[in-house]
Amino acid sequence: MKSRSAAAPFGIWMALFTIVPLAIVVWFAFTDQNGDFTLSNLSAIGEHAGAFGLSIALGAIATILCLVLAYPLAYSISRVSERAQQTMVMIIMLPMWMNFLLRTYAWMSILENNGFINQFLRLIGVLGEGQSLPLINTNGAVVLGMVYNFLPFMVLPLYSVMVKIDRRVIEAAQDLGSNGFQVLFRVIFPLSVPGILSGITMVFVPAVSTFVITKLLGGSKVMLIGDIIESSFIGHGANYHVGAALSLVLMILILICMAFTSLVDKGEDEGGMMA
């Protein structure tokens, strides 16, 4: 078929703007300022092992929280009428239309020492005058920011898998004497695994590599790998070579995670996350 040639512009475009840039990242990672081969950029990773560890830990916690929070929600959406489903999906997607930075910024007003939560706690007398709960600039605030921003990415793939579960399968399990928990763990859960896996990747990847959320909600106290990469490309003391090496490691790390999830999932090549 001649139609194949229609993909030629795409092929050229993606080679130029996806493959070549990644090759340049690799080149920068293994060279120094003079363009000579070096491994010293990679050894900088040792210095930032703490940031790598913290990124993975916070990213993993946020992903698990998203899964736990999204699962019941996605399930209940998938069981209502089609019109109600459309409305609820819209309610979940609508916040994404408000600028991501501003939404996160708004959490500062809620969490900071004079923010709404602390104001409220002082009002009802839980906290004395001048006292405040340390909410902002903590690891917890960063995790909250991650959960808040990426929750829809977990709800949508879960929902799109669950909506395809045949009601009759659940009814059959109930007819055969399964109680609610058995239906959940032995029927619904196994059938929703592809959604869980694509949800996990869609939350974990942006969470582990974020730098905006830490800048806004973590103050300067929480440094993730994304912050370190950003500062090696923007501002004073930028070092593209170290930044490229760190990006390379981050990318490989995520590829390993992805390979792990795709081992469990034997799905199609065009993942079915969005309906």
Place this chain on the structure above:
Amino acid sequence: MKTLSKIYNALIFVFLYAPILVLIIFSFNDSRSRVVWNGFSLRWYETLFQDTELLDSLWLTLTVAVTATVISTLIGTAAAVGIHGMNGRLRKVFMTVNNIPMVNPEIVTGIALMLLFVFIYRATGILQPGFAALLLSHITFCIPYVVLQVMPKLRQTDKHLYEAAMDLGCHPWSAFAKVVMPEIMPGIVTGALMAFTMSLDDFVISLFTSGESAQTLSVTIYAMVKRRVTPEINALSTLMFGTVLILLILVNVLQIRGKPKQTAQ
């Protein structure tokens, strides 16, 4: 059980909308504070329309989003048709390449494109970070969304219809335009909408490729967040949010009105 799940869903929705509500309410605040209410005022809406820096970056954001959507929809749709005609290994290679920008963390895509433009600039003296670099980057990360939306629609179309059209004397081009295009149109529209949303909302890739000269709204907001955010930005996002809300409600109403007609046909 039913009420329990309703309460649960309501709580999640509160969680999702609490910060948005805060933003909207404080866009009407009569002071700069983001936590203390000083009375109702429209002053931030007035100053917004005099703030040329903010309006310029809004204009730039929209220009980039519209241009990137048009170009990525063209390239992406053609790509989907081409990939659909492939089989085996070649198809797999193309789909993997298509997935790279979607799987890669945004920050990695951002710095990779930045380094590409730095590299080209050092070698040739053109394509400094700026408008062109920004636009090329946006097209790049928008294309995969279009491909992924059009591919499933192509798989659902009956290829015998296309062949039948040609047997009946249609030129391949007009057979494509008359038979295949109407079938895949919903995929193209969804893909274009997603591309537009992604471009409009993008921050990370824009930050690394826009440079000083071409700051999108997100990049301007980021610079503000580091110094001090003026409530003008709350006013602007309230207006944008309102516009989207109205559009969505309109589309929904039209769909509901359109439905009975469709079933009657």
